[in-house]
Amino acid sequence: IAMFTWNVATLDPPENDILKDLVWIHTKDSPDMYIVSLQEVSSKPHEVLQSSIWEDPWTTAISNLVCNRGYVLASSCKLQGLVILCYAKMMQLPFFHDIHTDFTRTGLGGIWGNKGAVSVRLDCYGRSFCFVAVHMAPFPHQWEQRDKEYYQIVASQSYPLEYTPHILYHDYIFWLGDLNYRFEDLTAEVVKFLSSPKKLHVLREKDQLLLTIRGKRAFDQFQEGALSFVPTYKYDLGQNTFDSSPKQRVPAWTDRILWRENKVQQSQDGTLLKLEQLTYTSHSDVPWSDHKPVWSDFLVKVSSDVPLPLVAFDPVESWQKNGIHPCVYSVAPGTKTSSWDWIGLYKVGFHTIQRHYCTYVWAVEIRDKEDQKRTRCNVKFSGTFLPSDYSAKYVLCYYSKVMDRVLGVSNVFRVSTNK
Template structure:
């Protein structure tokens, strides 16, 4: 792996002063081979570091998608999503977006503080399996504006087997050509300021024999294998691949392992004609790469609420990326792949620092009386009759976790140029109370654009009376039993 090409982690941005703030991004890619999630995924998420990540991106391949499971996953979050959400929500993270295409799953999480500044969220997918009609191979992507900077995350599962290196590149180019977004300035993947390309890319180690590859792994002389890595070799031929950077592969190849072990493939594998005694050669199939686009990439227009500036250009609002870590996690054995993680520092100048909407709960709230929500736009944005404000318990982990909601246009009580009041029926307020927040959801932008400060919903008199009655019944039962 050449120093001049593969280890330029900061690209053009490294030579440019970037007066701004730093944000930590942690990424995971893992081919889970249809296994259910382990009981603990915390070691994958860098949660023990002194500075916890601001953003998490998790890309999985070969998530189990049998007919019964897939149908249930349409109605409910799949077990992998549930596991990551249950791990990250108590730490103060929110699931901003997700997309599933059969076995491909992509999840994007953020600290709650950043959520009102993540806008213009869109997700899409591309099938490449079985002539493009089957989704066992292909890509899923999530694009968004983060403080005005356009980011795109592309999770791929490309064609398998040693001899299909060229086909893998063709699939990648097909994905780049066909994935489009409803945006005037970032319609395609490569139009975004920063693109991450990751997943089970399935590139193998060519030419070297099994004995030499395993000797290099045992001796941890990984650099002796880099020149025969297919992705590294294809970069010399394909201009589009040279635009993507990758940190050094200073971790052992992540494929193929015996299940529940650190032992590389030791068993014959099944073919159409029976068993083949040949073992699979280890390879770095699981990768995370990135591309920092040219400086003339423009953010979204201010009028649609996705950016604070319309045509200032990236020179005024620079973005720098630096990779802090790139490693495999050998602790997990449920799959024949080991997960790969990477941590990045994004240093950027924000294009906006205020949310689009400010909102708060007026007066005391309880289920004993009707309540009022007050909101005011802080910046112009395209409102819609489908916008709504939801009531959430503190610690909620996705936009669908609301206790109740009210339509912004339908439930207006009073408004002027600065403030709008909305009515909330007492029947919709939880009788047990608790710490809550209000969130404004923009259907046009597909995201939350304002979050209130936490406030207390008081326990209702009905709940207090019912609690007292329950306590008296329990005491009577105890007395009777004695």
């Protein structure tokens, strides 16, 4: 699982070259999930209205890069300028289920959403995951308020599931964002002097978040990797120099990524949980916002029993424009289906299941729920409605309305012109 957090200071997305360095996805050993936490995405009234219909510019820019590498935006949640994006590998979508989101306002005593938390929870491969993206109270003197907001967030967010009704019930929990913790009793000059690799240990002793965790004031059982990078706030916009304005903000490690393994109970299949952080770093060379993005990736143990998807497509060969093309698939016994289920045709690189299909047909509703064998079904796509981009690659996805998830993904194939 790879993830990054970035306070973007209401700026528009940078050029692709900058984002490519940040959205660091290698073709070899690429992550199965990719999580993005953004704070201070511009949220003027007309932009909030537009984002309810279309993706905001940051989501579009990041999705253009990530989805072209074979990922799909499995879920997202937004609270004013706070955004969380959860991407999954396209071929693994059928194994992601019970995806739910929630949010908590903490600004102005819980009335305003300029500060708060958004979360995505999901199950995959026998494990439950919860990703919490936050933007907490600012300023050095609000240390106690930040601690209180932690408890407010974990108490207020809930999900309609008996076994994981709240954040802390999940097997693996990730807490990332602009936590806004500062240094205690240090001036800007002192912090700047100590912001070098050989002196960071002094800053760690004065970091409010580490002091909170050590004193068990909040974030019980949460862990964090070694802070081996310089403070991520505050910089001159577009520069790699600390704040030189008359305010002279004291630099701090405001941007953090924490995790927690649920030690109270084992996972659903009775095996032990195991998580290893592979990388924890700041992209200090990204000259854009007044914050530097923070990046991390993790290796997480999941169930070794990988089931077949609930819907399995027969191999699809090249389809021709204007032909009639059968789509044959099988459905696992006991699978909930309905007349509102559908099979969509997608161009590889699409962003979301719900919005970015090329065409679709209604799936077959299975009425015999007692059959112990996989039920084979056949639907037809009319070539008249197929796209004319013959250089692109395509896949079929079965979307279950009643289960609100993808149950199956076909192999990749092409659409060609008539011979």
